[in-house]
Amino acid sequence: xxxxxxxxxxxxxxxxxxxxxxxxxxxxxxxxxxxxxxxxxxxxxxxxxxxxxxxxxxxxxxxxxxxxxxxxxxxxxxxxxxxxxxxxxxxxxxxxxxxxxxxxxxxxxxxxxxxxxxxxxxxxxxxxxxxxxxxxxxxxxxxxxxxxxxxxxxxxxxxxxxxxxxxxxxxxxxxxxxxxxxxxxxxxxxxxxxxxxxxxxxxxxxxxxxxxxxxxxxxxxxxxxxxxxxxxxxxxxxxxxxxxxxxxxxxxxxxxx
Numbered sequence: 001x002x003x004x005x006x007x008x009x010x011x012x013x014x015x016x017x018x019x020x021x022x023x024x025x026x027x028x029x030x031x032x033x034x035x036x037x038x039x040x041x042x043x044x045x046x047x048x049x050x051x052x053x054x055x056x057x058x059x060x061x062x063x064x065x066x067x068x069x070x071x072x073x074x075x076x077x078x079x080x081x082x083x084x085x086x087x088x089x090x091x092x093x094x095x096x097x098x099x100x101x102x103x104x105x106x107x108x109x110x111x112x113x114x115x116x117x118x119x120x121x122x123x124x125x126x127x128x129x130x131x132x133x134x135x136x137x138x139x140x141x142x143x144x145x146x147x148x149x150x151x152x153x154x155x156x157x158x159x160x161x162x163x164x165x166x167x168x169x170x171x172x173x174x175x176x177x178x179x180x181x182x183x184x185x186x187x188x189x190x191x192x193x194x195x196x197x198x199x200x201x202x203x204x205x206x207x208x209x210x211x212x213x214x215x216x217x218x219x220x221x222x223x224x225x226x227x228x229x230x231x232x233x234x235x236x237x238x239x240x241x242x243x244x245x246x247x248x249x250x251x252x253x254x255x256x257x
Contacts, residue, residue: 003021003024004017006078006082007020007058009082009085010056010058010081012052012053012056013049013052015039015041015045015049016049016052016053018039019035019039019046019049019050019053019059020053020058020059020072022034022035022038022039023035023059023070023071023072024072026071029062029064029069029070029071030069030070031067031068031069031070032046032047032050032068032070035050035070050070056081057073057077057078057081058072058073058078058081059071059072059073060072060073113232113233113234114230114231114232114233115230115231116228116229116230117228117229117230117231118227118228118229119227120150120151120152120227122229123150123151123221123227123228123229124151124152124155126219126221126229126230126231127151127155127159127219127221128159129217129219129231130163130168130212130214130219131159131162131163131166131168133166133168133214133215134166134167134168135166135167135168136168136169136214136215137168137169137170137171138168138169138170138171138212138213138214139171139172139212139213139214139242139245139249140170140171140172140173140210140211140212140213141172141173141201141207141210141211141212141245141248142172142173142174142207142210142212143174143175143178143207143208143210144172144174144175144178144181144188145178145181146207146210147210147221148181148185148188150221150227153185157185157187160187160188160194161187163195164194164195167195168195168214169195169196169197170195170196170197171197171198171249172196172197172198172199173198173199173200173201173245173248173249173252174198174199174200174201175200175201175205175207176200176201176203179200179255190255197254198254198255199249199252199253199254199255200252200253200255201248201251201252202248202251202252202253205248208222209221209222210222211241213238213241213242213245215238216233216234216235216238217231217232217233217238218231218232218234218237218238218241219231220232
């Protein structure tokens with residue numbers, strides 16, 4: 001849903017998005033009781049979400065026959081809210097030199113070698129660590145169906161677009177039973193344009209934990225069941241995992257482009 005792209009700018013709770021959606025559908029306004037029935041939530045919680053949406057500027061409160069009713073804000077007003085967000089981003093970007101100077105003023109900072117992530121949003125953020133780089137080749141041992149399901153199709157599609165834009169070439173090994181995913185997601189196909197070379201691993205290789213190697217970093221990500229991941233920054237670890245990847249790569253079957 002493209003409207004989510006707008007609502008995500010305001011860091012809304014999923015239920016707040018539902019409340020906004022109900023108000024958007026109700027041209028003549030709608031009461032809290034009706035909203036609670038439509039989204040299956042108690043009225044007290046609905047009022048809490050409405051208060052936040054009003055404070056954010058996305059919902060308007062009015063009255064009709066002595067009863068509170070709520071409307072979605074006009075698109076023109078929401079457009080102004082987005083412009084304010086853009087202004088805040090520009091101001092934050094302009095403050096980055098000061099942050100950088102402060103960060104390095106006490107000498108080189110030592111970044112943690114191990115970073116652990118849990119939950120969908122944190123795992124998406126972990127994936128974006130790769131996008132700090134350009135013009136590199138990365139190596140993935142990837143349970144592709146599980147990863148797309150875990151991170152979400154929209155996120156994964158946008159992530160791949162940005163990877164390609166930054167000229168990050170991908171060599172990836174998939175389990176054979178996941179090959180049918182190419183019929184559903186064209187953006188996963190191996191091709192020169194998509195900067196992806198893919199192979200199918202031999203049978204009986206365990207894909208319960210996927211990993212990607214780039215620079216001196218190895219990124220691990222679990223199945224949806226356990227929903228966690230971690231980054232290890234270590235040249236020795238990256239070198240060891242790359243050697244393991246190369247062995248499996250040589251034994252894997254190329255997918256025709």
